Amino acid sequence: MPIKKSAIWFALGFVLSACATPVPSSEDAAVSADTDTCASAEMIGRFNPQKDLFLAQFDIKTDTDDLHSAAAVATMLAHPRFACVSYAAVSGTYGMQGGAYVDPETLFENAFGDNWVDAHNRKVAAASELAARAGPVLANGGHVWIMEGGQSDVSAETLRQILAASAAAEMASRFHVVQHSDWNEQVTTPEDLAFVQQTADYIKIADGNVVGNGTPGFQTSDVTAWAALLAAEGVGAVWQQTKDLALRHNGSGRTAEDIAIGGYNNQAIGAGGLDFSDASEMAYIFGYESLADVDAFVETFVR
Template structure:
């Protein structure tokens, strides 16, 4: 019986390690960097993810969060891009760069942020809200600028099969070999070990209530989704088409930040979507 339990323990640990849940590192808000890579091609779910992330930024616990966002970090997928620069300006202010229109400059700005974090003894946590081609370019640029790092210092978190499939094979292999690459379960489903942040019944229009902290952000996000969802060959996000929400990429953020009490869309908004009087 003893050996049976030992064998089961080993199997469980291998399973957890494979799925990325055996993480022995923790995000340290006083020195680590959260790098948010948004592909915005061709699904509008990134738009809702950004709006949901704004609620985290507005919470007291994460007001000092060190982050940097990049738009247009898409891989090899076909289809049209979803322009969302106004939303990026609203949420991220000066803490973002546009890789869709200026990829090289975005790479330079990103490695500058990364270098400062590494120099100060921090780690870099990458949210792959899309593919890993841009991440591979960042890693290559770090090497070209002689910025050294260990695998443990750059942690990449991915949640979607499709994102991996639409990353070039060489880029995905390079990222996996040169970073602490963590694969977590899909954020579109509940009950699989990560939150389920895709719900067509939770009306996104209600998030525009002017009494709520991120009302203007959600109004802008919904306008972008209405304009681009399923248009000109873009992916038709069913939840958003139905008036619901899809911020499935945010599961990578909640995983990195250790937010463990928001397993559903409703639970997330209960925790973070405060009124202006509750701020």
């Protein structure tokens, strides 16, 4: 289970959590080298690993593409270039939409360890945890980058809490919300969408389901890429788990169980293909927006 005591994350240690932390003297030299590396890490696209925070947020209601997107995010974070990226994943960041929520607890534990927050049915509490992580980053001059793989209800609550605890309203300009989906906007609670659009740095990019629109097209009915993903070192088991979970919960309506689940029928996933379109937002944040499609993703982060 993810830790849910927000006070823990006020510590500076979280901000540098992706880098090494002090250990006994026999390993001090190696740890110091790792820490120094993170302290001088170069920009990755728009993200500064020295002081920024990445939040990968997923509604997981009611389209199972979020499950594929979580595996894609874990794959990018496992790449050596991302070794010093401070991050947290967030599940259950949904807005007004109906349909079933798919519980990703085991998947998220395997993909992100303890480094995730559960917002399902606990928006305000989850936002408090995120504010405890993001507030010190902003106070120290860093930026918070949100991959909005869902609606902006939780982002809005997080930013409200940050601003309520600080007199520095300018921090909101370094709270970046990246959204690729018109539908996600349509089912965000209107006052929350208006708040993030007017207060944060709200960045709308082209639809990540489509190839050739300036944003990676991370959706395909083609099954070819699965072989490489399932064999990927370190994350192959995560891809297997996300594949099984998404197929089980994809709302095809073909069986009584599907109908009871009430999920959206993602045709690409139903055909055995892939849909991690939300990860197009992560690609934008980290400077990989020129990737064309799923095959380009595999070539860059897996092979």
